[in-house]
Amino acid sequence: MDLISFQEALKIGLNLPQMGLEVQKVPLQEAHGRILAKDFYAKDPLPKATNAAMDGFGFRLEDLGKSMPIGATIYAGNPLAVLAPGTCLKIMTGALVPDGVDVVVPLEQMQEYDDLNATAPLGFKKGANIRYEGENFQAGDLLLKKGTPLKIGDIALLASQGCATLSVYQKLKVGVFSSGDEVVGLGSAAQKHQVYDTNGVVLVAILQHLGFEATHLGHLPDHLKEQTKRLQESLTHDVLISSAGVSVGDKDHFKEALLQMGAKIHYHGVNVKPGKPILCASVADKLIFGMPGNPLSCVATFLALVRPVLCKQAGNNTPEPLIKARLNSPLNVKGQRMHLVLGHLENGVFTPYKDNTYGAGAIDALSRSNGLAYFSGVTEVLVSLLP
Known part of the structure; x- marks a missing residue:
């Protein structure tokens, strides 16, 4: 398996041809x-028209400080009124402001008023409490x-x-498979040699959260011919995602199944931890991703390398923002590669879960974290928030 860099894998994914979108x-x-x-x-x-921002009285600037007769009372929804010479107006929030009114003085700031006359204090600037058309x-x-x-x-x-x-x-239609003879569905009783289908459920949940039309298509058995048949039948979807079976074990048939379908392999193997065996391929204009089988690896690499590609394919021109953060303490990692680290982001500081000592099977790390940090040996990290 020839590894490419994280940055190269992401670039390849983002530069894939845009599928036709209805x-x-x-x-x-x-x-x-x-x-x-x-x-x-x-x-x-x-605003559609110049209107009052407060309940109050409308005055000409030169009439501030004077006792003025109230010429009219206008409300939101009334036609445009007229400010008669030598008068002020009582005006409610949202009402159209007539020509000649320079300020609206809020009721609580009036010097005095009754049903007939009103006096506003000096000190208001032209345009006070007026929302002008098109501002x-x-x-x-x-x-x-x-x-x-x-x-x-x-x-x-x-x-x-x-x-x-x-x-x-139209929403992208994404089909999700889980592979491996050891995988059993939720609601059944897993034996010691079996695991529950965590990846399929989590991927569908994330995809739906992102706004895609996601469907769990069931289980891919560790059998080359059957995998090829199931994948071929599922190309009615825009995107297919399967977890496990993408490494180099005796029963890892996913890549071979794709090749038998005539798929183009864009990359297989990325210099990232976790998630090294991730695979990206296409058949005609359909995209196919093979994810690692470990749930932590599956979720981390999906968020980092698959999510941005699917969002772009869906027509989204606003990439998921990455937040710059400081590490709470130095992070010692091995190897010159991208590390995807789960942890907690608060007030611009990222704290790796259990100081990044958790194992590949520690699914509790996903539950206890709110962010995924991208770390390649610097004191600052970029963090994406977990869905």
């Missing part, structure tokens, strides 16, 4: 987490770029523009 229309309330398929431009300015953005401004994963704030912004439906990319 576009669909969805109601705005169902668009959270989806990937925007077209640039979205503002239909209206924000946030103008009609025609680019609000959201194609490829944006939509957050709650984006949904609110689009709703404010009257957007009822939205063009988004």
